[in-house]
């Protein structure tokens with residue numbers, strides 16, 4: 344690669360639909376291939392639901408904005424959510440009946456593997472690279488999801504300078520391996536990450552990274568787990584937030600009636616090489632995650 348052929352080569356980034364035109368529009372077409380997209384949020388915002396959804400939408404033909412390939416789901420938190428997964432299988436089959444005329448089962452095109460620590464993840468990715476290269480294995484993976492990356496690093500490393508350096512070294516090795524696979528094989532990589540509460544403005548956790556000055560969720564100021572070095576390992580960061588809202592006031596329970604509360608969920612583009620800041624409301628149903636017009 345040199346500056347000349349950078350100009351000559353047309354950009355070949357494909358986008359994988361999220362299965363909802365509103366979400367796709369907010370993300371400039373969907374999840375990009377050839378790079379790492381991070382979904383970051385507090386627990387319960389729908390990272391897993393959205394990740395599972397992508398395992399199916401990536402199987403769609405490119406005419407339906409999919410990647411026409413298989414997907415790999417590496418999960419680090421147990422147990423695997425089978426009930427939600429089977430709900431999504433049914434929903435995906437019913438919304439794409441033409442694709443399943445030949446009794447094609449979308450589950451046959453999803454590979455799953457549990458991962459217990461960061462070293463194991465690195466070994467799996469190294470082996471995957473070999474399998475994708477080897478035509479005999481016929482492993483046509485176009486979407487890799489790691490749910491969640493933070494869980495791998497939570498307990499293994501201490502807060503000492505030595506361990507932080509080791510941790511940082513692993514971040515860069517894992518992300519280099521993922522980016523290598525993404526670019527070589529035109530794969531979209533999605534990793535989920537958790538947030539931690541932000542207690543003060545000092546230190547690297549308070550450093551603004553991306554479009555949004557402060558990330559808020561459930562009334563708390565939060566920041567993505569794994570710090571600044573991990574922030575440099577991903578290409579795109581999407582933040583899912585939620586807050587409680589009053590949806591209406593019903594009758595009963597005294598003079599004021601009772602307050603009906605619900606959750607407002609938002610997806611924000613924190614940073615992305617191809618996108619400005621954008622924000623979109625979404626809901627989670629058993630059929631999956633979908634955007635809602637404001």
Ligand SMILES: Nc1ncnc2c1ncn2[C@@H]1O[C@H](COP(=O)(O)OP(=O)(O)OP(=O)(O)O)[C@@H](O)[C@H]1O
Nearest residue numbers: 384385386387388389390391392393427627628629
């Ligand atoms: N079948 C469903 N119908 C409606 N809502 C659902 C359904 N499944 C999940 N949800 C909603 O999604 C939320 C959990 O989503 P999910 O587990 O994907 O979040 P998460 O961000 O991955 O959380 P964690 O970090 O704990 O894994 C639940 O709180 C619930 O509100």
